[in-house]
Amino acid sequence: MKTILHKAGSRGYANHGWLESHHTFSFAGYQNPERMNFGVLRVLNDDKVIGGKGFGTHPHNNMEIISIPLLGDLEHKDSMGTHGVIKEGDIQVMSAGTGVYHSEYNKNQDQKVEFLQIWLFPNKQNVLPRYDQQSIKGLEKQNEFYQILSPNQNDDGVWVHQDAYFNMGKFEGGIEAVYQLNNKSNGLYVFVLYGELYVEGQELISRDGMGIIEKEEVCFKFKTNTYVLLMEVPMLV
Structure with missing residues (x-):
């Protein structure tokens, strides 16, 4: 058995006012050559977004992107025509494949939204983009x-x-x-x-x-x- 330990306080950190984010692996302004990925697990971001704010429309390709809300409501729109809201007790997945644009916003003005954003390298390149969300409470x-x-x-x-x-x-x-x-x-x-x-x-x-x-x-x-x-x-x- 081999192990690697990432203590909470060792993660990358960014505070943009509207967004507070901790990065387990290298992401955006946090770059650490010893923290690039764990196998195909490329991104593990622990995000908090204040009321009414969020990530504007931006592109992805050839990545499996998973969002797991922990508190509040996250509104999603994408170039596939999807428009929905995910909340605590849901899981969302987007296969970016050949390319997709999307945005994510805090649905509520009066409370923050907390969620995990996770990226996996896919085992198939250039697949048709797709979106799914499900309740996992059951x-x-x-x-x-x-x-x-x-x-x-x-x-x-x-x-x-x-x-x-x-x-x-x-x-x-x-x-x-x-x-x-x-x-x-x-x-x-x-x-x-x-x-x-x-x-x-x-x-x-x-x-x-x-x-x-x-x-x-x-x-x-x-x-x-x-x-x-x-x-x-x-x-x-």
């Missing part, structure tokens, strides 16, 4: 991991053009759990939304991240009530 299981993303269109959650599997879980303190990788050659990146836990003996707290490779089963012990995101991804880009 998938929640207490003290168990539940899948929210996979490569398979018929699985729970959304799907992507990549051999990646995302799970979330809310656990009570004192609970132990094991995550079994779907593909033994993948790695697992653990991101703590809140709480305290041990992952293979390593203590993590809110917004810490930890990458694990060469381990087919990963053991968790939860110290307090904890909310965690697991991202199982191929390590070869």
Whole structure:
């Protein structure tokens, strides 16, 4: 087993007034050659946007882009004609493929929106752009991991053009759990939304991240009530 630890305070940080963002991996003005990616996991941004503000229309291509709101409502518009709002309990995916333009704004004027923006390198280039969003509230299981993303269109959650599997879980303190990788050659990146836990003996707290490779089963012990995101991804880009 090999691991890499990214403590919350070691992330890149930007404050643009309307946007406060922490970058686990190099992004925009934060460039760190030792923090470029974890396998095909290229971007993990922890964003907060004030009321009524957001990201104006901008382009993407050949990237799988996932948004997971943690608080508030995020309004999305794109060049495919999509116009919708995602909120806490939803997940959104956009396969940029041959190219797409989109914008993201805080739907509300009176409260901030908090969300994770995650980019994965795809395993297919120049696919037809597509958009999907789903509620994942019905998938929640207490003290168990539940899948929210996979490569398979018929699985729970959304799907992507990549051999990646995302799970979330809310656990009570004192609970132990094991995550079994779907593909033994993948790695697992653990991101703590809140709480305290041990992952293979390593203590993590809110917004810490930890990458694990060469381990087919990963053991968790939860110290307090904890909310965690697991991202199982191929390590070869």
